[in-house]
Amino acid sequence: MGPLAPQSDNGPIRYTHYLTKGLIMHEMSIAQSLLDIVTSEASRHNAKKVVRIRVRAGELRGIVPAHLNHFFQFVSKDSIAAGAELDIEILPVKARCNPCDTIFDVEDFNYQCPQCKDKDVETVQGLELMVQDFEAC
Numbered sequence: 001m002g003p004l005a006p007q008s009d010n011g012p013i014r015y016t017h018y019l020t021k022g023l024i025m026h027e028m029s030i031a032q033s034l035l036d037i038v039t040s041e042a043s044r045h046n047a048k049k050v051v052r053i054r055v056r057a058g059e060l061r062g063i064v065p066a067h068l069n070h071f072f073q074f075v076s077k078d079s080i081a082a083g084a085e086l087d088i089e090i091l092p093v094k095a096r097c098n099p100c101d102t103i104f105d106v107e108d109f110n111y112q113c114p115q116c117k118d119k120d121v122e123t124v125q126g127l128e129l130m131v132q133d134f135e136a137c
Contacts, residue, residue: 027064031071038081038134047136050081054133055088058126093126
C-alpha cells in the first residue's frame with residue numbers, strides 16, 4: 001500500500017493534517033501528535049505498518065529535525081509506526097509585499113521587500129507544521 005490519502009467525491013486529495021493551530025510545540029509534543037495523527041489515519045485504512053512519514057515544518061517553528069526524529073522513535077516504539085522513517089522538510093520563510101505583491105525569501109529576519117523596499121509585508125510561508133503524507137502497508 002502506498003501513501004494514504006482520504007478520497008473526495010472529486011477524486012483523491014492529499015492528506016494534510018496541521019499539527020498545531022498557531023502554537024509552537026516542543027518536539028516531544030510534536031512527536032506524540034505525529035504518532036496520533038498517523039496511527040489514526042493508518043488504522044482507518046487497515047494498515048499494519050507505517051514505514052515512512054513526510055513532515056513539512058516552517059523554519060519559524062524552530063524544529064530541530066534530529067530532536068524530533070529522536071522523540072518520534074521513542075514515542076512510536078510500541079506502535080505500528082515503530083521504526084518508521086521520518087522525513088522532515090524545513091520550509092524557508094517567504095513573505096508577500098502588500099503594496100507591490102512581490103513574494104520573496106526572508107533572510108536574516110529582513111522583512112523589507114527587495115522590489116519596492118516597503119515593510120508592509122505578510123508571511124506566506126515558514127509557519128507550517130503538518131503531516132504531508134505517509135506510507136504504510
